[in-house]
Amino acid sequence: MRTTWIIVGLGVCIIGVMALLINLPSSPTPKNETPSAQPSPKVVSGRIPVFASEFTGGKSERSRTNETSNSIPVYADPSKWPDDSRPVVKEFYRFAKLAKLRNFDPRITYFTTNSNQRSISVETITHAAEIEAKENRIPFLTSKLDSMETVSDHPEIVSTWTLDNGTWDQQELINMTAALLEQFGFANTQKGVRTGRQEVQISEFKTLLPDGTHAVVHPFATVIFHDATHDDQKRVNAEYRMREDGSAELVSWSAW
Secondary structure, eight states: OHHHHHHHHHHHHHHHHHHHHHHSOOOOOOOOOOOOOOOOOOOOSSOOOOOGGGEETTEEOOOSOOSSTTOOOGGGSGGGSOOOOOHHHHHHHHHHHHTTOTTOOOOEEEEEEOTTSSEEEEEESSEEEEEETTTOOOSEEEESSSSTTTGGGOHHHHTTGGGSOOOOOHHHHHHHHHHHHHHTTOHHHHHHHTTSOEEEEEOOEEEEOTTSOEEEEOOEEEEEEEOSSOTTOEEEEEEEEEOTTSOEEEEEEEEO
């Protein structure tokens, strides 16, 4: 008798479960639709310009698409730079303008007085500098993107080296470097290097051209002013990068 009731109970449970399964709403039948295709990236013939304002924190991070190969970044025009009242920043901007800093983005991302109270560290998205607090003089500056020491992190910039491969005017580079010393208060440095040795080092790189052939390019030149008394001391080191039109833009600077 007990066995009979157990069998009946199991039968009722099974029937109930089947009823629930039958009454469950069925999933909608998927429509036979083709997923929308992702937009293809726009390919621009010729040079794809790489601008400083397309990078954040020193890492490549494109924030917009260049419509043509002749696009000009908005910050290439100094009249559009921020109006910053801090004397140190004003001098920084003046240096950037006269030195023709390559791909300079003027937006300040870091500004602090160092613990020795003698210098101020200033950074933008594209450049870092140490500025003497008393004289607002800039003994050190470097590009985060374009100098020989930093471009290894940005292969898209290295790919443009073949486009900036004219012939360097070494005397012009020396004159440009001397003018920066004159205009930015490096009187002691000028005195120390006046009769010292001057040299220009042209960097040479082997690169692959778009047609698959190899070429030797010279996109960088470094001007070095040695101390007149101690030739092994490099008082000035200015690294330049060539533009497509053959002119030079500063990418690294140190002077003492």
